[in-house]
Structure formats: C-alpha cells, structure tokens
Amino acid sequence: MTMRVGLIGAGNIGGSHARDLAGRVAGSSVSVVFDVDRDRASALAAEVGGRAVGAYQDVIEAADVDAVLIASPDDCHAEQALACLAVGKPTLCEKPLAPNEADARRVLDAEVAIGRRLIMMGFMRRFDPGYVELKATFGPDGIGDPLIIRNSHRNEVAPYGLDSALSITNAAIHEIDINRWLTDDEYAWVEVLTGRNGPLTPEGQHDPLFLLLKTRLGTVVDVEMYVQSQLGYEVTCAVTGGTGAAEMADGAYVNASRALHRGHSLPQQWLGRFGEAYRLQLQAWITSLEQGTVPPGASTWDGYVGAVVATAAVASLRTGQRQAIELPPRPALYS
Amino acid sequence: MTMRVGLIGAGNIGGSHARDLAGRVAGSSVSVVFDVDRDRASALAAEVGGRAVGAYQDVIEAADVDAVLIASPDDCHAEQALACLAVGKPTLCEKPLAPNEADARRVLDAEVAIGRRLIMMGFMRRFDPGYVELKATFGPDGIGDPLIIRNSHRNEVAPYGLDSALSITNAAIHEIDINRWLTDDEYAWVEVLTGRNGPLTPEGQHDPLFLLLKTRLGTVVDVEMYVQSQLGYEVTCAVTGGTGAAEMADGAYVNASRALHRGHSLPQQWLGRFGEAYRLQLQAWITSLEQGTVPPGASTWDGYVGAVVATAAVASLRTGQRQAIELPPRPALYS
Amino acid sequence: MTMRVGLIGAGNIGGSHARDLAGRVAGSSVSVVFDVDRDRASALAAEVGGRAVGAYQDVIEAADVDAVLIASPDDCHAEQALACLAVGKPTLCEKPLAPNEADARRVLDAEVAIGRRLIMMGFMRRFDPGYVELKATFGPDGIGDPLIIRNSHRNEVAPYGLDSALSITNAAIHEIDINRWLTDDEYAWVEVLTGRNGPLTPEGQHDPLFLLLKTRLGTVVDVEMYVQSQLGYEVTCAVTGGTGAAEMADGAYVNASRALHRGHSLPQQWLGRFGEAYRLQLQAWITSLEQGTVPPGASTWDGYVGAVVATAAVASLRTGQRQAIELPPRPALYS
C-alpha cells in the first residue's frame, strides 16, 4: 500500500519533502502538487511523478490524495490546515502552525471539535538523531533532570528578510518547540533581550536576539537566534542536568588538518544539518498513516503552544518586558 | 513501481535488510524469504509482509521476485550468486563474494560471459557518510592525494568464532575493499603481522592482526583487525594526504560530562555504526533497478579482487611472508 | 635576584602557590609563612624552605619578605591588603578582594591615595591558556566582537558550604571577572535566576544559579554556577561573535575508547583544570617585580568592580530583581 501525498508549496522545503517522499521514504508517492508559481509546481510534479494543479483546494480534494503536506508560506498554514480538517485528511503541516496565536487557536479548536488527530506539525528536530541522543542522556542513569538548556541557532545569511519578529516566529520557533519536547514541560514566561548587534544588522533591527525562558518546573532555557551570523548554518544545544551535562555535536564525520588549521566544514543551509531529520519525520508519518496510529511527531497542540510562546516573545521584543505564558487547559485529545 | 526483493538468509544482517526494504527504502518490498532455519524465515516473512519458501532456488525462481538479496553464510554466496546469474536476476550479494579466490573467479567469469552487470556487492561502507565525506577531502582543494591510510576495525567480541583467517576473509575484507575505493588503486602486496595478543585471544590464534598493504601507486595502507577488543564496535580511518591529513569521526551526536568523565557511548555492534550505510546502499540499489542503470555500489570485479587480496593475506598469515597481489586484466565490463 | 615571598594562609591554594614559587617559578622563594593553624604553617614552611611566624603582620613586616601573597579566608583579604599597602610591599591577593563592596572600596581608596599599583588580584584565569586563546579569536580576523558569552562553572561538590550567596562571591566571581576581561567592558546590570535545583541542593538554597548580565556595549553574558554538580570540575565558555563563534575546550590531551565509552577524564578539583594558570600568573607576577613593571594581572580596580558586581548579584538573589551596576569613575591610576 502506497500513501499518495498531495503537496501544497513547491519551494525549497516543499521540493525537499517531495523528493524524499518519492525517492527516500518507504510506502509513499507524490500524486499532486500545487504552488502559486505554476511552473514550479509543474516542474516538481514532473520530477517526482505527480501532476500539478491550479489551486491548493484541488490538492486537498483530489481523489488520489490520501494525505496532505503543507509547505506553503507561514501565513497560509492555518487556512490550509483548516481545509484539510474539513475533508478529514491526514496532514503534515510545516511549522509554524500560524504566525500568531489567534489563527493557531482556530485550527486547534477545529481539530478538537472533530475529535481526531489528523494534523502532525513539521517540527522535524524531534526526529533528529542529535536531539534524540541528547534527550536519551536524561534521567537517573544519565545526566539527571534538565536544569538549564542553552541553544544557539545560526544562519549564514537571513533567508527570509531581516525582521526581528520573523526571526522568532519562523526560526526560533524551532527552539521554542524542541525545548518543550526535551523537558516535557511548559514555559512559564519568556523575555527577549537585545544588545550588541552583528555587523550586518540593519538599522532598527536586532540580530542576534537572546531569548530567555523559564519552564513551570523551573528549567532555565536560553536561545541565541542569529540570522546573519555569516559563519554558516549551526545549531547547538547544551544541557546542564542534575548530575551531569551534555551537548549536542554537529554530526560531522571528518576532521582534516590543512593549511595550519584542523577541523571540518559547516553547512550553508539547514538541509545540510537536518536533512536526515526531515527524512525520518516523513518516514515516521507515512508509517503511522499505514498503520492507522496517532501521528508520531508534534501535534496541533504543540503547534498552538508554539504560536502562543512566539507571540509572547514578539510582545517582549516590542515592549522590553518579560511576558507570562498563559495556556488554556490541554484538551484531552492531546493527553 | 515496487521492486519485489527475494531474500536468502534471515539472520542478523538479512533481517536488517528485510526491515529496511519493507519500512525504510522507497520503492521496494520483500516478497519471499528463505533460511535454513524455516521458523526464522517464516517469522521474518510475516514481519515484513512476504512468504517463506523451503529452498534458496525457490527465492531465485519466484515469479514475484524481481531481484535477489543474498545474506547467507559466506561460503554459500558464490553458488547462490551463480544461480541468480543463471536466471538473469539482479542481485545484491553480501560480502565476501567468496571466502577464496577460485569460487569468486567462477562468479566473475559467469557474469563476464553474460556480459551484463547483474551483481552488486554489499560493501556498504562505500555508502557510509563517514567514508564519503573522507574521500571528499582528497584532491587539490583538500588534503591532496592519499599517501598513507591507517585503519582500525574493532569488534567488542568475536561475532563469528576466533579463527584468525576468518577475521581476514569476513571482517578485514571491509578494509580491503574500502581502501581500494578510497585510493582508486589496486594493491601490489600484502603482509600480515602478528604480535602481542589481547587478553582474550585463544591459544594458537592471533588477535589483533596487523595488515600492511601497498598499492601500485605506492600508498601505504595498514589495518588493525581486532575482533575481541572488548571496547565496543569501533572503526577508524586516518589518511595522510600530500598537503593535509583527515580522519573519520564516529558520527556521535552527543558528548556528556558525568561522574568525572566526558565523552560518548560506543555501539556494541556494527549496525550501531553502519545502519545508515546499509539503508543508503539498499536505496541506491533499488533506485538503480527502477531506473535500469548500472548498480551503483561495488561490482563483481570488486568482490573478486577482495577475495584475491584476502586469500593472499591469509597466505601471509600462514607463511609469515609478504605476498604479491596478482590480478588478471580487468574485464571491459567493469571499466 | 630572587624575590622572597611571604605567604599568608597555608591552606589548599596557599600550599599550591608556595610549592609553585619554590619549585616551578623562576626568580622566587618562599621565606615566611603564616597560618592560623600554626602546625600547617610550619609544615609548609619546612617543605618549601621558609620559616613560620605567629601573626600575619609578621609576614608583612619581615625584612626578608620582598612581596606578600595573601591566600587567607575571603573576609581577611581586605584588612591584610591594607596592611601590605601600609608598608608599601607588592602584594598578590587571592580573589575576592572582599566579599562586600565597602571593604573592597577601602582597599581601592588606600591604593589610590598611595598612587602606586602595589596589589595584583589573583584572578588567575586571565593567564589560563584556554581563555587567552579564546580572546585571541576575537577581532576582525577572527570571530568579530563578542555579542553573547555563555559560561558554566561546575564543582563536583560544594567545597565551601552551601550558601548560595557564597557561591557568587567566592566562585562565580571568577566569571564576573573573566567576562569583563574578555569583553574589555563593564556590566550595566545583573540578574540572578533560580529555578530547578539539583538533587543535592539543601532546603532553602539554590543550586545551580543562573546569572544574567549585560555589558554597557550590550554584550549578553550568562553564567551557570553549579557547586554540587557531582560531575567533576568543569568550566566552559562559549562566545558568539559578530562573524563567528568560539568555545573553550578543556585542555584534555587524550581520548580513550573503553567499555562502550569514548572520551576522557574530568578533574575533581580546580587545580586539575587551572594549575597551569596559577603557575603562569605567579611567574608573570615575579617577573614584573624583578623588572619593576606594573603588575600584569588584575588590578585593585578589577577586584573592586568584582566586589560591586558580586554584591549586586547577591542583592538580586535576595530580592529577585534585576540590579543596575553603578560604578564610580575609574581612577586614573588604573587607566
């Protein structure tokens, strides 16, 4: 049995997903592709063996689409996710669920009303071997409970403009999610500090940002978000546990000594670091669809909480004030 | 289109292959399974959605088998590969092609007579991200040409008995192959040194072995083969190039500080290090079958040369003498 | 010419200093030793070739003491430093200058009144090869200006009781100093966060502490201070620069693979990490005394600022509020 996936959005990440589904994931195919750039959709469809359509609704409603993958721009996610829920098709939605809390809430409410978990959020880091190994060090046989977690998220150049709020809702959203997953905890508050800017930071913007968060159990989490770091794509995570400490390495396989220097290359783009996480996420999703089990990744609730926290972080960036995180009760559907 | 694979051998590596083909490789299924242990075959077949049969020939001749995967004991490989060639089915044959040169030669001659490359050898390290990244450092923009290569291959405990010859033909065969691939060169001679044994080495055996090889272009290659190292499964490769040096790391993603120690875990078994290489090899094989292209991994010629070199190494172990490597001309089929 | 050093305090660090001066530093000897424990003083004096005396004033006033080294308990430092200033003898004073701002200020004022820099503070990390190499990466040919600095300071067990305020004034004082030195900047504010405690933290105390500081130029600095980490003695420092990032390694020379683990040992005590920094600091001090140059390490001003910041940090710990750092103008003596 092959799961036929319909793809909304044929950009960088959509293309990567499509090629994975067609050539690196067991049990899946890409049957239908939509993109606002029709040529881009057609080219990708031809490459992966599907057909292009002229509207995202055509993807969702197609008879030969068993499940939908949303890889469109951030502000389209909520509307398209609602459309998927309306027809009851399983959906993998790229992060964020929405760039603001209100839209995310509408999707959450809709799924709760249906009473079935149809949406899986594309927080692929939960499938990354680095984070998985890191979390496996927690506990009494390892480093104990996580007390302090420090994260860095660096892009070589800003891939999506230079708005500091966007670097929270689109990029640091990954750290907002993965630290919830690492700690199995919710945030109590968030504060965004700005300070000394990098040499490429435009007037009126802040880069890097320094996010400070505290969880309900008291774990301190900080996040350096630096979109114009120039150094390459680099993500770090260092955990202080009750009885030990652990850091995530970057998965490089080679060190070379050359020209008075020893070390290894850094990737330029996130796919160079997380390509395997994306593949593993897709495989886990497809396998769960085949087996009829609950989607194994982040849920709509996780997407909603991410939007709440990111919204609070943006408010902190605007006001300079620490922001409490207020969450509604977690619906039973997600327990 | 799904390639239906028939599996001969349902042991550790056969089971791993079957689960990859069924659940982690795009475009494949496992349709038929044979093992001398009928129950083991049935259990694996049930797990991956195929059926068990009572003879390996039943696998090869089955109408619903498009391609064969040979994962039987080493001394069965040649006979089964010949049977696959006889029916003209594409075959992935686990290493070694044969534990001796004569049997390997029969397979080589048979494939040359057919004039089509049907067999791919399971030297999965050629697909390992570590070796691939290592080879990518060679050349004028990197470390230059490889002048000296030093390899370690350590098992925690001897997984296949303690015969020193077997540790060459079954285990060090990986290094014999991968260094040919790294250097794009053939060996001129091989010598096996024995010396100080490890604490678990039985009387009359030698462990570790130290293989010394020189290629035709003059690259010096050495291999430590230590099957009872107790430390875990660990494979290293360090290359001295003309203008730099490079070493393969072990792909660990986490370092932890705990109890006065800092570092990371080592795997106990080869799948813990090379699981990804096996998956990538299978995917590349299946994709080439779909596309009708030449198998992308090691060829029957590579398998044959491996057998020649391993045979010479065993002779050196027995005699204490350096052994010249004599190869027939490479058939045009493999150029 | 040999500088004859008088030592006040023959405990762990005093003993280490004395042995360095007698056996590992060029141009120095230990002539006189005082300790409240007379036997301890006598034993150390015998070991290093000096004599023991019955009062710290006897050290300071001895004719055969060219310079004084203060390694007594924290709350004696200021009084003894003032006594050294009174007789005009060069002094190396262990950190902190005082556990509170007022006492530190008295020493500062006294030295300014004299108009000569006689005191060097024992912030030995400024001589540590790790921090020195780290700072050398800053600047346009390296990682750019420091934008964010994250520090961890872990003890295996609390070496001086479990009072959280003491872990600031006695231990985190090192990070307070070294980040000033790294950034060539002063702090604007400090905040101490408490949260999830380690398993050994006593009721009513906080461990680890998380210090957050911001410099006048906007560099964000955080410090994890964990005195009961159990893992060993470990100090880390990771800098995000404008165009790159750099982390301090721990100076281990060996990695070993054994028993399914790969890595290296951690020291139990700070001398295992900073022994070389102490030696280098003493050598630089003695050499400067011989040459009549300004002491090359931290100054009384640095000691005073450390006390101000630590006092503010303790206030933040008590009140839960962010504390502004107010400094008097830097006296011309220290410019």
Place this chain on the structure above:
Amino acid sequence: MTMRVGLIGAGNIGGSHARDLAGRVAGSSVSVVFDVDRDRASALAAEVGGRAVGAYQDVIEAADVDAVLIASPDDCHAEQALACLAVGKPTLCEKPLAPNEADARRVLDAEVAIGRRLIMMGFMRRFDPGYVELKATFGPDGIGDPLIIRNSHRNEVAPYGLDSALSITNAAIHEIDINRWLTDDEYAWVEVLTGRNGPLTPEGQHDPLFLLLKTRLGTVVDVEMYVQSQLGYEVTCAVTGGTGAAEMADGAYVNASRALHRGHSLPQQWLGRFGEAYRLQLQAWITSLEQGTVPPGASTWDGYVGAVVATAAVASLRTGQRQAIELPPRPALYS
C-alpha cells in the same frame, strides 16, 4: 641555591632553553654561552644575563658553570658530551646522542666507565602532558597493554634540508624514543617503507617515510615521518590496547566556527606543540640537580639505543630490507 647552566649552541632550540632557564624555571640561571656564531652567542648571553665565550670547552670548564646544556648541531653532540664527562659535570644533551651508532657507543662506554649518570638526553616528549596522559591510560584499569601504536610526525616544511636519512636520525628519532618509553620495551626489528611521495619531495628523496617496528614483546609500532607536509606541525599517537584504545589530542583549547568551517589552528613549529614539554624537562632536570638525584629523563643508554635503531632504520631505507635490532646487554648503571 641556583644551578648555573652553561649553554653550547645558541640557535633556535638553544635560545628557547636559555630563555626558559632564565625566566621560567625555578632554581636556574644561564651563566655562559657558546656558539660558533659569536654574535649570536653574545646577543643571547646579554638577553639572559650570562657571558659569551669563544669555545665550547670554555663553557664546560668554566668555574661558574654547574651543569652543561648541549644544543649544538647533531654531529657535535658526542664529542661535547665526552668532554663534559671528562670534567664530571652534569649535562643535558639534545637529541640525538649521535647520528650514528659508533659515536653514541663511545659516550655510553665513557659514562659506564665513570660509573655515574651525568648525562640526560633531551627527549622532551617524555615530559609532554599529552604523552604522559596517554601512558597513564595503560594498564588493567585503563586500556590494557599496548598492542599496536601508530604515530604521525609532520613538519610544515623541512627544517633541516631534505635528506631522507636525516629525517630519521634527527626527527623520527623522537618516535623511536617515545615508543620505547611508552612500551617499556626494546625493538626487535625495523623496516622503512617508501612509497607515494608528497608534491614537494625532491627527486631522489622519499617523503613521507613509513617506519614499521616490532618490539620484543610483539607490539607493532608504525611511524609516519613527513617533513614537507605543508599542513603545519602536527604529532599524533594512537594506541590500541588489550581492552581499549587511546589517542593523544593536540592540546588545543579553542574551537571556532567561522566562514563555513569549524576547528582550531595548528602551530607552524614544534615549539608551538612542545614548548611546555621543554620547560617541564628543564625544571625536572634542575630540580634533580639540586636534590642530587638521578636525572629524571632519558639516559645515555636511551640515547645509545636511539642511535642504534635510527642507524638500522637508515640501513633499511638504503637496502629496502628489514633490519634486526641488536643491542648489547644493558649496563647495570641504567637498570
């Protein structure tokens, strides 16, 4: 008490020693300096507070010289060491004891005839923290007995011409000594393999060389000696033990991510790697002189054995044959 050292040879290494003795070693001074270049001797003497003399004998016989440090060209060592023995002064002699066996034997015989260990050989790696930590991993609580040891010794450019024999007697002599020290064993045979040369190797020379040695207990040792590696100065040592494996790291304290690369600098010259080993060696020597104990480093016997093995290695290079190592009985003086 200050040991007054007379220095023969004011070149790179002589100058480094003199500055260490004058400014970084407790209990020593440099009183007299000789060099064939009189100006160089005078300049160095002025810098370190000694006087220059016109002949090496003047150093040895000077009343204000308590001990002699020989840092002259390799082929002067034996003659000058004999002159030191003749006057009974303790001597630290740079490696090698002699570039050939016969000269080394004369020094050995002379010291044995005197019956006192006056000479210490400058094999400073025995004091290097890297090798010391590495050897500390041996044994039942660590990696077990050393079974295989692999060494690399790389210079950026050939610092002493390009003769392949000289790269053995002057450079690889370090590995010849340090592996004896690591194993507490003597070599049974040596073979030098040549092969693919680096891009800068002149016609008729061989670079890198690959030395293969086996000890009497059966430990296999190999040495890559590459004097024109271009990559910088780099020394590696990897040991396979009976129950584990250990490698020496390079002592770098910082890793930086910058411009798509992560890693650290390599030194250009050996002092960048072994400066601390030189200092520690000198301190240990001076301390032993003060205390009247046996010199703590390599002995004349070690120097002699080094010359025997290097001579055999050169013979192997010339003949292409494996050379047995024949040693006279170790004199009781060195047991």
